Amino acid sequence: MKISVIILTLNEEKTISNVVRNFKKNRLVNEIIVYDGDSTDKTRYFAKNAKAKVLIQEGKGKGCAIREIFEKINSDIYVLVDGDDTYPANSLNDLIKPIIKNHADMVVGTRLNKDVEPGSIKILHRLGNCIISKMLSISFRKNLNDVLSGYRAISRKLAKGIRLNSKGFEVETELTIKSLIGNYKIVEIPIKYRKRQKNSKSKLSSFGDGYLIFYTIISMIRDYKPLFFFSILSLLLGIMGISLGYIVVDEWLRTGVITRLPTAILSALLVFMSVQFFTIGLVLDSINRILSGKEIINK
Secondary structure, three states: OOEEEEEEEOOOOOOHHHHHHHHHOOOOOOEEEEEEOOOOOOHHHHHHHOOOEEEEOOOOOHHHHHHHHHHHOOOOEEEEEEOOOOOOHHHHHHHHHHHHOOOOOEEEEEOOOOOOOOOOOOHHHHHHHHHHHHHHHHHHOOOOOOOOOOOEEEEHHHHHHOOOOOOOOOHHHHHHHHHHHOOOOEEEEEOOOOOOOOOOOOOOOOOHHHHHHHHHHHHHHHHHOHHHHHHHHHHHHHHHHHHHHHHHHHHHHHHOOOOOHHHHHHHHHHHHHHHHHHHHHHHHHHHHHHHHHHHHHHO
């Protein structure tokens, strides 16, 4: 069984040597590849000196990198890890074990646990990750704790069977959602996450990338879970419509007249839209089920 550790880098000259050396200690690893996003520092130089195979990314962004890795590299298990030396190489065996035993198609090293080094994850990033993970857990009925982890082991079946469209850091979210949709088995393993070294800066933009991640979640839930998505919208609109309607009805019962005509119209419109959204969700869900059935028959 071929196990490939693929280290994704962009200007990580201060950490890449240490990352490569730590993974080289594991005898189960067949190859270590540094997949570089066109660094402008000496990342590739230090990676080669550490005896890693260096490949240069063609597109831009982490999403493009992972898509290229799945297309170009042939392996039985792909271990994806960031090159910032925050993820523990000694957790590798725990990550690949469920795949070797055929208990999982993707194993994620989760950082949100008691072993995480204090200060290694910003409060804003931790909060955003918790919200995103909870949204997906509710939407897809799967308990997920760290959707945005950059340390994961992936089986060949998943890597070659999934199509990714993301360009940036939203790729982990897309990878997780499409794995759930494709009925691939996901397992989470707690790991000890470390702080970045001094003068090593994260490429993640809290608001820019956060927006892309959130947009990816909303659009994919809409496309793949339409009944759930439109039911939520229907419920919200229905609550607002009924609340406004209560004000109008209460006034009519007390005075016998309706003076808030705009409120009454808005209430009726919101209730009508609520019914429409629920109907749209039902129709799209039926279409999805029909198309899914056809895919199964074709296979």
